[in-house]
Amino acid sequence: MCFLDENHYGKVITRNGLFSPTVMLNGGITGSWKKTPGIELSFFEETSGEVQQLFEPEIKRVESFYSETV
Numbered sequence: 001m002c003f004l005d006e007n008h009y010g011k012v013i014t015r016n017g018l019f020s021p022t023v024m025l026n027g028g029i030t031g032s033w034k035k036t037p038g039i040e041l042s043f044f045e046e047t048s049g050e051v052q053q054l055f056e057p058e059i060k061r062v063e064s065f066y067s068e069t070v
Contacts, residue, residue, distance in 0.1 A: 021034065
């Protein structure tokens with residue numbers, strides 16, 4: 001797996017060169033995330049619930065950060 005599959009460049013890198021927030025797993029970018037009332041992950045490929053659960057502690061940490069800084 002490369003760092004970012006070229007099929008997903010447009011999902012992560014904007015036309016003016018900015019990067020969207022990314023989800024990384026095993027050294028590669030596997031999705032993106034956005035701040036809604038919480039944190040919403042969007043994976044590029046089908047991802048098992050077991051793998052998605054690995055991100056829960058970090059999601060809670062980021063949500064806590066945003067709730068304290070708003």
